[in-house]
Amino acid sequence: MSRACTEAVHTNATARKASSAIGFLLVLIAAMVPLKILAGDVVDEELNSALRDRPSLLHGEALFDDTCIACHGPDGGGQPNGSVPAIAAQPSNFIIRQLVDYRHGRRLDLRMEHSTGRHRLVDAQDIADVAAYVSQLLPTQAADVGAGDHLVEAQGMYARACVPCHGDSGTGDAGSGVPRLAGQHWEYLLRQMRNVTANREGQRPTFPREHAMLLQRFKDADLIDLADYLSHLGQARDSGITPSPAASGTNGQRP
Numbered sequence: 554m555s556r557a558c559t560e561a562v563h564t565n566a567t568a569r570k571a572s573s574a575i576g577f578l579l580v581l582i583a584a585m586v587p588l589k590i591l592a593g594d595v596v597d598e599e600l601n602s603a604l605r606d607r608p609s610l611l612h613g614e615a616l617f618d619d620t621c622i623a624c625h626g627p628d629g630g631g632q633p634n635g636s637v638p639a640i641a642a643q644p645s646n647f648i649i650r651q652l653v654d655y656r657h658g659r660r661l662d663l664r665m666e667h668s669t670g671r672h673r674l675v676d677a678q679d680i681a682d683v684a685a686y687v688s689q690l691l692p693t694q695a696a697d698v699g700a701g702d703h704l705v706e707a708q709g710m711y712a713r714a715c716v717p718c719h720g721d722s723g724t725g726d727a728g729s730g731v732p733r734l735a736g737q738h739w740e741y742l743l744r745q746m747r748n749v750t751a752n753r754e755g756q757r758p759t760f761p762r763e764h765a766m767l768l769q770r771f772k773d774a775d776l777i778d779l780a781d782y783l784s785h786l787g788q789a790r791d792s793g794i795t796p797s798p799a800a801s802g803t804n805g806q807r808p
């Protein structure tokens with residue numbers, strides 16, 4: 554074979570290899586698309602089933618003691634420095650959604666991804682059980698509160714922008730799964746708000762976009778004050794703060 558000819562053969566072989574590699578990739582992508590859809594279906598199925606299942610509080614307590622207590626504490630109050638959130642008294646549908654999200658990489662945190670794996674929570678029933686147990690724990694008070702410098706201003710911002718969903722006392726809404734913010738640790742609240750407003754991709758991808766946009770309208774100093782106000786809620790007797798007077802009554806999951 555002439556040199557030109559060998560080169561041509563070589564080029565052909567390379568081209569064939571390249572095209573078969575592309576072909577293989579296309580087949581792979583084609584195979585993955587339905588898999589991805591399937592995976593999404595499986596996650597939704599698990600979520601819906603956990604939301605539907607009749608929970609067993611007794612079994613939920615056993616799961617909580619085995620796994621969650623180590624970080625969230627026996628009263629579900631989290632860690633005093635705010636690194637681990639309070640979860641006591643959160644609406645059970647909110648808890649279920651978060652557990653399913655962590656379990657399937659829709660909310661990222663290594664500790665929670667590990668704690669919600671199948672070796673911990675076997676199926677949707679386990680998720681429903683532990684969520685029901687946590688949601689009936691009594692609300693805790695934040696050990697980690699802010700400086701308390703602008704509580705009145707923060708109360709005004711909260712009343713204008715947050716009360717319709719999170720309620721005048723920050724107790725959330727069990728019906729629609731809006732989380733309780735009252736008594737949550739200052740550091741945790743601020744970290745979550747900074748994460749979603751800075752659009753730190755991936756950490757909490759299911760967080761509603763409109764909500765992130767609402768929080769983006771506030772300056773960082775306002776977020777600090779909002780977190781401060783919310784962390785103080787539930788400590789009304791000690792701090793002299795009363796719940797926001799706006800919109801009364803419809804949201805209270807707990808008084």
Ligand code: HEC
Nearest residue numbers: 620621623624636637638640648651661662664665668683
């Ligand atoms: C190893 C420590 C650890 C264990 C064990 C653990 N958690 Fe968590 N949990 C965390 C941390 C840290 C976060 C905050 C992660 C983040 O920033 O997204 C969290 C977040 C959560 C949240 C979201 C709270 C919110 O307000 O958004 C829920 C709900 C929750 N955990 C429930 C549980 C349950 C139920 C268990 C037991 C099955 C459990 N956790 C076990 C550390 C832990």
Ligand code: HEC
Nearest residue numbers: 714715717718719730731732742745746759760761764779
């Ligand atoms: C339209 C209803 C709505 C409004 C208004 C609203 N929120 Fe929320 N908020 C939600 C829902 C729903 C979630 C849960 C999102 C999820 O599932 O990830 C949430 C989550 C949060 C979280 C994360 C809590 C946690 O435990 O992980 C914070 C912090 C928060 N909101 C603060 C605020 C503040 C501050 C305001 C006012 C400036 C506000 N929200 C206004 C509905 C609302």
